[in-house]
Amino acid sequence: MPGTTADPASHAVPVQLSRTAEVRPITVAGTAQRCWDFAPADTGAAGSAGDDAGLPPVFMVHGFRGDHHGLLRIVEALPRHRVLVPDLPGFGEGSPLPGRHDVPAYAGFVRTALAELGLGAETVLLGHSFGSIIASRVAAESPELISELVLVNPICEPALEGPKAITSKAAELYYRAAAALPEKPGMALLRSPLIVRGMSMLMAKTREPGLRRWIHGQHDAYFSAFANRTVVLDAFRASISETVRDVAARLSMPVLLVAAELDDIGSVRGQQHLARTIPDAELVMLPGVGHLVHYEKPNEAAAAIEDFLARRHS
Template identity: 80%
Template structure:
């Protein structure tokens, strides 16, 4: 590892220290809907020649979920939008599926003036979006980084029963009338249950912080149509679908205990990508961005340092 990532200590309670990086809030329009991106400048003096990193968050989250990785990469300019319909991002007029989100990323890169030296990073559902953009428009980016990549269809994963239960939950939310359907989607009990299943850390303070993050941001979606569209997209596509078309260097940061992507599935994914590196982090599941952001950042720095000396 490069040792250049910022390793922020945990507080005595086990939660991370407060986030310290400041960002400019930039807005742009896609299909008539106003979108928002946080633009974090470098905070160190040794950033000359380093590429900017554009990050795509996962399903039901917003930019907050990636802030710990942002914090751990102080040498880079980093841009993190909220996906349309989540956080501060306005809903798009049409369906919120993978092609729509891929188009959003393409429009965002252009609107924000990002060139072909840009590194594209996606976490979880964001890995699907980022990979499809990279396959369709490889000229727009230099490298691709996928954290907790979706390597296999949801119902094929190591916890297929859990995935099927999630599918039934979202189907029920869609079948109910608007008000009870929204209440079910935003149920604090359901959100906490999801958080408890995903968190693998044994540190009680860190677990409480993770649950608080999900409580605060996991239901920040514009309407029921958005979240149901995005869920259907998340289970109908994978990175594997476009793996052979990824011609740029690709870093896969996977997790040993990920309930959504098995280690075997991640290794098979890496084999399908022409130029891929796979790093499997032990002792963590689908929340690498919360539980091991510094380790992920070190892996990213090492990967990029060998391509941008």
């Protein structure tokens, strides 16, 4: 079945998405989940043989309040790889899980997805932002499942410490208020176009008008695609309660950190400290970009990933 190509939010903007996917169903704890399975661009079906058949598949985990759409520009920039991107449970087309949507629950989802999709130990696990916390937890607890770990905009510092604490606490109050209100006004607050646009404007660092419009369109279209208020509050609390640093010393596989010079959530110093804490890590710092590497510099991120994997698999 065809997957995502260019989406409605990208019309009239110079960003094209051309790869298509088979949408794979996954059952996790009795819930229906979905994963977009992109075959290498020069083959006809996921996992089929070709010149790049020896390249490892890449399984991607998106960030908080996003869904698989957010990582599609990096998917586009890795055409030689089979790439699999699910929606996290409770976001996009993912059904809510029973119980709390915390890091252990999401890590369990990733482990189940890897097994159900038949992915072996050669798989590369990639996480962006909140996805970096989930992916690093999986890698630390189940290192036998993957070959390499790639973290894009990794969460390297506690959200409630340092200069980000006031912003993080204000955000927590926002999510708490949305959860405490009656259903209709609570959902309206969470999905407020003004608040979503404000978040988008703060995160986008590019000065290209067309790209900024496209980023805002992506957030308008997908940032409010969640199942209910409980999922959002649970996931937000999870996103500010843990960091990659918590499990860094336990990461036994090669790790690539793709960080950003202007990231408001992870400082350059924090990323450098994280890299030193991981036994086998490489840090690539992209200039002139913030927390939206996946939107603003996907080609540069993909080039770093390709170089990292080529040297590891040569």
